[in-house]
Amino acid sequence: MKIVEFNGILKMYGKTIALHNLSFKLAENKITGLIGRNGAGKTTLLKMMAGYVRETSGEIQVFSQRPFNNLQVSANTIFIDHEMSFSPVFTLEDLLHAAQRFYANWDHELAMRLFEYFSFHPKQNHSKLSKGMKSTFNMIIGLASRCPLTIFDEPTSGMDAAVRKDFYRALLKDYLNHPRTIILSSHLVSEIEDLLEDILLISEGKKCLHLPVEELREYAVGLTGKTDVMNQLIEDKDLIHKKSIGVDGTYAVMKKENSSPLLERAMGLGVEASPVAIDDLCVYLTSKSKGGIDSVFN
Numbered sequence: 001m002k003i004v005e006f007n008g009i010l011k012m013y014g015k016t017i018a019l020h021n022l023s024f025k026l027a028e029n030k031i032t033g034l035i036g037r038n039g040a041g042k043t044t045l046l047k048m049m050a051g052y053v054r055e056t057s058g059e060i061q062v063f064s065q066r067p068f069n070n071l072q073v074s075a076n077t078i079f080i081d082h083e084m085s086f087s088p089v090f091t092l093e094d095l096l097h098a099a100q101r102f103y104a105n106w107d108h109e110l111a112m113r114l115f116e117y118f119s120f121h122p123k124q125n126h127s128k129l130s131k132g133m134k135s136t137f138n139m140i141i142g143l144a145s146r147c148p149l150t151i152f153d154e155p156t157s158g159m160d161a162a163v164r165k166d167f168y169r170a171l172l173k174d175y176l177n178h179p180r181t182i183i184l185s186s187h188l189v190s191e192i193e194d195l196l197e198d199i200l201l202i203s204e205g206k207k208c209l210h211l212p213v214e215e216l217r218e219y220a221v222g223l224t225g226k227t228d229v230m231n232q233l234i235e236d237k238d239l240i241h242k243k244s245i246g247v248d249g250t251y252a253v254m255k256k257e258n259s260s261p262l263l264e265r266a267m268g269l270g271v272e273a274s275p276v277a278i279d280d281l282c283v284y285l286t287s288k289s290k291g292g293i294d295s296v297f298n
Contacts, residue, residue: 001028002025002028002061003027003062004025004060005061006024006025006058007060008021009021009022009058010055010058011044011056011205012056019048023207024200032181032196033193033199033213036201040202041204041205042185043153048060048067048068049077049183051070051073055068078142079151080151080152080153081152081155082131082138082157082158090125092115092123092124092125093123096108099145106145111144114140114143120133120137132159136159150181152183152184153185164191189282193278197212199212199282201282201285216278216281219281220276221254221273222273224274225272226270227249227250230271231250234252237252238255239252239253239254240253240255240281
């Protein structure tokens with residue numbers, strides 16, 4: 001069952017294009033990582049999915065309904081980000097009870113166990129918390145709601161490393177016990193990679209790729225060798241990334257499907273082949289220059 005479908009979505013703010021001809025589908029009960037650089041359109045995409053923002057053109061279906069201002073979608077979706085704010089009239093205890101009344105799948109016992117684990121006080125006010133503590137409390141709301149569509153947009157902003165690890169472990173344990181569709185947007189790809197089943201990578205409002213994590217691990221190969229040898233080997237080849245290493249070395253990344261005829265020849269020339277980490281691959285695929293920052297100094 002497809003929980004989310006974007007078909008040819010265009011979103012403009014004035015004359016600025018935030019999303020361009022974006023199409024993808026998200027299946028039920030999967031954790032998908034939404035990856036992209038700052039300004040890529042990730043938050044716009046997620047807010048449209050949650051029904052907060054209207055598309056300019058194209059069609060969005062969430063639970064087979066148009067999500068914008070849709071109460072049915074809202075009742076089954078939760079959107080968690082670091083900008084969440086609540087009325088200063090309510091204490092943290094009040095906010096948990098309010099969430100319990102709104103979300104049908106709310107697990108108050110889980111919420112209170114997490115609340116105590118992270119040392120919150122019932123009478124604290126959300127606006128008075130530090131940035132990291134706000135993100136931690138928001139995370140509790142997101143997990144305990146157990147919404148069929150749970151969206152986390154940069155949820156660990158301000159958290160220290162230990163709390164981030166706790167969040168990831170709590171998310172995975174609760175997901176395994178209560179599967180649902182979870183979207184996790186983050187810059188820290190290496191930290192969340194083991195949680196994810198799929199990755200949706202976007203750049204400048206366009207889809208770069210949408211693949212299972214296991215396929216991404218085999219998507220590309222890195223080749224390292226002397227520059228003169230590498231230049232002959234990769235001449236006229238379609239590269240994802242290329243950079244200089246040391247005095248006389250070159251590192252190049254290319255799609256694995258295009259590298260097979262090359263690899264045997266490369267080994268004979270003393271060129272080393274290596275896997276490409278997913279976080280590095282995402283950086284290379286969304287870079288405006290195949291040489292990355294090194295191209296500035298050439």
